[in-house]
Amino acid sequence: xxxxxxxxxxxxxxxxxxxxxxxxxxxxxxxxxxxxxxxxxxxxxxxxxxxxxxxxxxxxxxxxxxxxxxxxxxxxxxxxxxxxxxxxxxxxxxxxxxxxxxxxxxxxxxxxxxxxxxxxxxxxxxxxxxxxxxxxxxxxxxxxxxxxxxxxxxxxxxxxxxxxxxxxxxxxxxxxxxxxxxxxxxxxxxxxxxxxxxxxxxxxxxxxxxxxxxxxxxxxxxxxxxxxxxxxxxxxxxxxxxxxxxxxxxxxxxxxxxxxxxxxxxxxxxxxxxxxxxxxxxxxxxxxxxxxxxxxxxxxxxxxxxxxxxxxxxxxxxxxxxxxxxxxxxxxxxxxxxx
Amino acid sequence: xxxxxxxxxxxxxxxxxxxxxxxxxxxxxxxxxxxxxxxxxxxxxxxxxxxxxxxxxxxxxxxxxxxxxxxxxxxxxxxxxxxxxxxxxxxxxxxxxxxxxxxxxxxxxxxxxxxxxxxxxxxxxxxxxxxxxxxxxxxxxxxxxxxxxxxxxxxxxxxxxxxxxxxxxxxxxxxxxxxxxxxxxxxxxxxxxxxxxxxxxxxxxxxxxxxxxxxxxxxxxxxxxxxxxxxxxxxxxxxxxxxxxxxxxxxxxxxxxxxxxxxxxxxxxxxxxxxxxxxxxxxxxxxxxxxxxxxxxxxxxxxxxxxxxxxxxxxxxxxxxxxxxxxxxxxxxxxxxxx
DNA sequence: TTTGTTTTCGGGATCGTTTTCGGTAAATGA
DNA sequence: TCATTTACCGAAAACGATCCCGAAAACAAA
Numbered sequence: 001x002x003x004x005x006x007x008x009x010x011x012x013x014x015x016x017x018x019x020x021x022x023x024x025x026x027x028x029x030x031x032x033x034x035x036x037x038x039x040x041x042x043x044x045x046x047x048x049x050x051x052x053x054x055x056x057x058x059x060x061x062x063x064x065x066x067x068x069x070x071x072x073x074x075x076x077x078x079x080x081x082x083x084x085x086x087x088x089x090x091x092x093x094x095x096x097x098x099x100x101x102x103x104x105x106x107x108x109x110x111x112x113x114x115x116x117x118x119x120x121x122x123x124x125x126x127x128x129x130x131x132x133x134x135x136x137x138x139x140x141x142x143x144x145x146x147x148x149x150x151x152x153x154x155x156x157x158x159x160x161x162x163x164x165x166x167x168x169x170x171x172x173x174x175x176x177x178x179x180x181x182x183x184x185x186x187x188x189x190x191x192x193x194x195x196x197x198x199x200x201x202x203x204x205x206x207x208x209x210x211x212x213x214x215x216x217x218x219x220x221x222x223x224x225x226x227x228x229x230x231x232x233x234x235x236x237x238x239x240x241x242x243x244x245x246x247x248x249x250x251x252x253x254x255x256x257x258x259x260x261x262x263x264x265x266x267x268x269x270x271x272x273x274x275x276x277x278x279x280x281x282x283x284x285x286x287x288x289x290x291x292x293x294x295x296x297x298x299x300x301x302x303x304x305x306x307x308x309x310x311x312x313x314x315x316x317x318x319x320x321x322x323x324x325x326x327x328x329x330x331x332x333x334x335x336x337x338x339x
Numbered sequence: 340x341x342x343x344x345x346x347x348x349x350x351x352x353x354x355x356x357x358x359x360x361x362x363x364x365x366x367x368x369x370x371x372x373x374x375x376x377x378x379x380x381x382x383x384x385x386x387x388x389x390x391x392x393x394x395x396x397x398x399x400x401x402x403x404x405x406x407x408x409x410x411x412x413x414x415x416x417x418x419x420x421x422x423x424x425x426x427x428x429x430x431x432x433x434x435x436x437x438x439x440x441x442x443x444x445x446x447x448x449x450x451x452x453x454x455x456x457x458x459x460x461x462x463x464x465x466x467x468x469x470x471x472x473x474x475x476x477x478x479x480x481x482x483x484x485x486x487x488x489x490x491x492x493x494x495x496x497x498x499x500x501x502x503x504x505x506x507x508x509x510x511x512x513x514x515x516x517x518x519x520x521x522x523x524x525x526x527x528x529x530x531x532x533x534x535x536x537x538x539x540x541x542x543x544x545x546x547x548x549x550x551x552x553x554x555x556x557x558x559x560x561x562x563x564x565x566x567x568x569x570x571x572x573x574x575x576x577x578x579x580x581x582x583x584x585x586x587x588x589x590x591x592x593x594x595x596x597x598x599x600x601x602x603x604x605x606x607x608x609x610x611x612x613x614x615x616x617x618x619x620x621x622x623x624x625x626x627x628x629x630x631x632x633x634x635x636x637x638x639x640x641x642x643x644x645x646x647x648x649x650x651x652x653x654x655x656x657x658x659x660x661x662x663x664x665x666x667x668x669x670x671x672x673x674x675x676x677x678x
Numbered sequence: 679t680t681t682g683t684t685t686t687c688g689g690g691a692t693c694g695t696t697t698t699c700g701g702t703a704a705a706t707g708a
Numbered sequence: 709t710c711a712t713t714t715a716c717c718g719a720a721a722a723c724g725a726t727c728c729c730g731a732a733a734a735c736a737a738a
Binding site: 342344345346356357359360361364388389390391392393394395396397 | 727
Binding site: 048051055115116286 | 420
């Protein structure tokens with residue numbers, strides 16, 4: 001079961017290995033007949049080119065590194081899938097590593113990927129920003145990196161982000177228009193850039209409708225369902241329940257809703273809910289959860305696109321793509337007018 | 340920004356490239372002092388070994404291919420994560436491809452991975468089995484493959500599977516012991532091996548408790564929430580609602596439950612539910628969903644272990660690991676005795 | 679000092695490609 | 709007919725490591 005190489009074909013046909021190589025790369029200096037002959041016998045012999053050798057000569061790994069904070073919450077698994085679909089077609093393979101929402105792990109992941117000589121990196125940073133300067137240094141040395149989500153708009157690097165401020169404004173405004181008078185925001189991590197932005201949008205809406213500081217709270221949670229539950233448990237104990245919650249993501253919202261429901265609160269009659277970064281579970285719970293949907297596939301594809309651009313031209317201009325989404329209204333936040 | 344190679348170090352220290360190589364691989368024929376000297380200057384110079392070259396000489400890619408049917412439902416994303424954690428430590432990288440529950444796509448994925456010369460494959464087949472013979476042929480030619488889930492126990496190859504029959508028996512028995520008299524099984528795909536097995540377990544329990552053919556139904560669905568909804572919608576229209584459902588997975592269960600709840604049925608009072616392959620959403624819905632939890636991490640790790648064993652010794656004996664899980668009882672299936 | 683053994687090291691082949699360079703033969707032009 | 713271009717092909721040098729083999733150096737025993 002030895003592997004057929006270019007040499008075997010060359011020997012069989014009494015041509016040089018250069019010709020065989022040329023036949024496959026089909027670029028120049030090869031007659032059509034010899035090319036066809038080589039290709040057909042290669043096929044007959046069951047030849048497959050050795051990617052390791054090819055990569056060595058061309059000094060590229062054809063691997064792309066993708067670093068994500070997690071892939072269990074649905075959003076990033078969709079990113080992975082979409083990116084993979086896009087890059088596979090273009091001859092690249094994707095190495096995914098997850099940071100478990102941990103800065104040190106993230107840095108280790110990035111270094112591992114760089115040492116394994118990926119041709120480029122797509123980084124969705126986790127909470128905290130102590131690594132960003134390191135990444136930027138690499139970036140400025142010409143290392144192809146595209147940032148995805150969770151970074152500030154004015155980071156001087158190519159990036160794909162979501163317009164968090166705008167859509168958290170809309171989400172909050174929607175709650176206000178439902179006549180919610182007291183709104184709490186379950187806000188993720190205070191060091192997380194998307195949290196910061198969603199807080200901004202939240203506050204912007206409150207300001208527009210002249211909410212006083214008594215009428216809202218911003219509570220740091222985390223990004224998991226259990227953290228939504230924990231926070232809600234506290235609020236219930238303190239009997240401090242507003243008439244609406246705007247949550248940093250669906251998981252936190254679902255956890256919080258669950259706790260409230262179990263304690264006899266009616267949603268949306270007593271308390272309205274809006275999530276963010278819609279997951280497919282949103283439609284499966286009762287009541288269905290209103291949420292802001294992000295164009296995951298498009299964002300991943302764009303990230304891949306920008307990265308390939310940077311790989312072919314490391315001096316390409318910095319490009320920033322800001323995406324918009326849609327606010328899907330469902331039962332959890334819509335108080336029906338009885339008819 | 341040219342890369343430092345082994346030659347640069349050799350030149351700088353007036354030693355041969357062989358010595359530098361030996362210093363790094365630290366195997367034999369190298370004096371401790373020269374080794375230390377080489378390693379320290381290499382570090383100073385910022386040398387990182389070129390994996391492409393290493394792979395070429397050693398004729399291995401240090402890549403493992405993982406083919407899964409999907410990674411959006413939680414189960415397989417956990418598999419991906421766990422496998423990656425296990426293999427990264429051992430110097431391997433994991434290339435994940437998903438088949439979208441499509442046989443042709445799956446075959447394409449496998450071929451892509453083989454052509455990219457992965458050192459081994461872990462395959463979680465999708466529905467249907469027309470590819471299995473192809474895989475087995477590769478396997479018997481010494482290609483390292485480990486099968487994961489969705490295959491029959493007597494497939495002559497290394498594999499990691501879950502004891503579906505046993506645990507679907509338990510799940511069904513539990514419903515029976517809750518005094519459910521009429522139980523429907525939402526069964527996934529009829530060509531899917533896990534579906535077949537879970538049906539077996541289901542029937543086994545029914546037989547033990549002497550259910551007549553009027554008292555149960557097996558309904559082909561699919562594996563997604565929306566298919567659970569679709570099927571349930573039909574049943575509601577036909578007013579054909581039993582007092583319990585045992586579902587092929589949580590997603591189908593959740594979809595079905597949602598439809599029922601929206602139509603005024605009470606769970607578990609009117610209809611009890613048990614899912615399978617527990618997802619973390621199970622705890623977030625109301626009522627919480629009873630389900631069979633699989634030891635995902637252990638299974639993935641074991642698959643990696645078996646694969647590495649086969650890679651180092653292609654003639655290693657066929658090994659089959661059958662895992663057990665646990666039946667987590669929650670509100671959806673437990674009719675509380677009022678007290 | 680001689681001989682034998684062990685440790686340490688360098689030379690060079692090798693892995694399977696790509697690519698440059700140079701050369702031959704055919705085609706073209708006048 | 710001769711010169712010049714074009715088309716095609718082979719030899720050989722890369723790419724960056726590993727590893728076998730033989731030789732030098734170090735050491736021990738005689």
